[in-house]
Amino acid sequence: MSDRGTGQAPISGESLLFLTDDQLRRGIEAMFFAYRGFTADPDRILQEYAYGRAHHRAIHFIKRSPGNTVNNLLDILGVTKQSLNRVLRALIEDGLVESRIGKQDRRERHLFLTETGQELEKELSEAQRGRMxxxxxxxxxxxVAGFRQVLEQIMDPEMRRHFQTFKEGS
Amino acid sequence: MSDRGTGQAPISGESLLFLTDDQLRRGIEAMFFAYRGFTADPDRILQEYAYGRAHHRAIHFIKRSPGNTVNNLLDILGVTKQSLNRVLRALIEDGLVESRIGKQDRRERHLFLTETGQELEKELSEAQRGRMxxxxxxxxxxxVAGFRQVLEQIMDPEMRRHFQTFKEGS
DNA sequence: AGTTTATGTCAGCCTTGTTGACTTTCCAAG
DNA sequence: CTTGGAAAGTCAACAAGGCTGACATAAACT
Known part of the structure; x- marks a missing residue:
C-alpha cells in the first residue's frame, strides 16, 4: 500500500527487480512447467478409463457444486455447449453423472455425481491433491498465500468471479 | 506448543490449516482459472496469424535458447517429434524460424528465430508479460516469491531440471 | 400467440496430440 | 570400409477436444 509515492516510476526505494522481463519470463515458464505437473497424475488415471481432461473438469465442478445446471457449468468451463455435451453424454451413459430435470424450471438439467462418479472423482482429486x-x-x-494471491491476479475478472464464488459457498 | 486455539488439526504446533483438503481444492481451482488467463492474451494474437499454442511454445523456447536442437526442444516441450515437426515445418515455411544444419554433427538442426519470428515473439511475450x-x-x-516456490514444487523433477537450467544460463 | 431461454443433437472443421512404418543422413565403432 | 544406430524428416491414420452452424424440443415469459 505505502508504495512510497511511485507506483510506476522507474525506480522506487523498494526494489522492483521482481518486475524485470527476466523475472517475468521465469514466472511464465514456471507456469508452463508446473501446469504439466499439475495435470500429470489425473491424466494417468483418466487414461485407464478412456477419459480425458475435459471429463475431469466436468467431474470436478459437478462434485464442487452438485445440482448445478448445464448452463452454469458452461460458464465456468468456458467451452461451447456442444463440447460439454459430448463429455456429459459419455459420463451419463457410463453412469457417472445423473442429470435431473429441474423442478421450478423444467427446461434446466441439474447435474449430480452417482456413486460411481464420486469414486472416480475421489481417485482423481486425491492424486491431484497429493501433489499439491x-x-x-x-x-x-x-x-502458499503468495501463490494463491498471484494466481488470482492472473485470472480474467470473470474467472475471478467464479473462483471467489466458489471460495464462499459450499 | 500450545495449539493456537484452532483445534481441528491433531498435528503439530504450527498451524497446518493450509493443508486441508478445502485449501488444496482452492489451489487446484486457482491453477485452473489462472492458466486460462495466462494463455488468453497470446491465444487472441495467435488467432490473427492462424497459429495455435503449440506454435507459441516452440517460438518461446527457440527465442529462449537460440541454436537449440530439435531433440532438445522435444525434451522441453514433452511432445512427439511428429507433433513438433508439424509446427516447426509451418514456422519454417512461413519464414519465422530458421533451421541450420549442425557444424559438428551435421545430423542435428539448430533452430533460430528470423527477424519476422522475433517480431511475433515480441508481440506474444509482451502481451503475456503484461498480464504477469x-x-x-x-x-x-x-x-511472487511464494508463487514461484510453489510452482517449482508442483513440477515433475524432470521439468524442474529444465526450468532450473533455464534459470542460470542465458 | 409469439418470443426467448435451456438444452440437446447432427454434421463438419481445426489444432494438436498420439502410433507405426519408413527413409535419409551421417557419426562412430568394428 | 562397412555397418549399426542416432538424429531428423516424412507419410498415414487416428483420437480428443476445441470450434461453428443449423435445427429440434420443451418450457417459460410477455
Missing part, C-alpha cells in the same frame, strides 16, 4: 499437498508443505504457508 | 507484470505488481515481491 506435497508442494504446499515444502513451500510453507507464506509461500 | 500487473499480477506481480498487485501481489508484491513476497507473494
Amino acid at each position: 499437498r506435497a508442494a504446499y508443505r515444502d513451500a510453507g504457508p507464506d509461500a | 507484470r500487473a499480477a506481480y505488481r498487485d501481489a508484491g515481491p513476497d507473494a
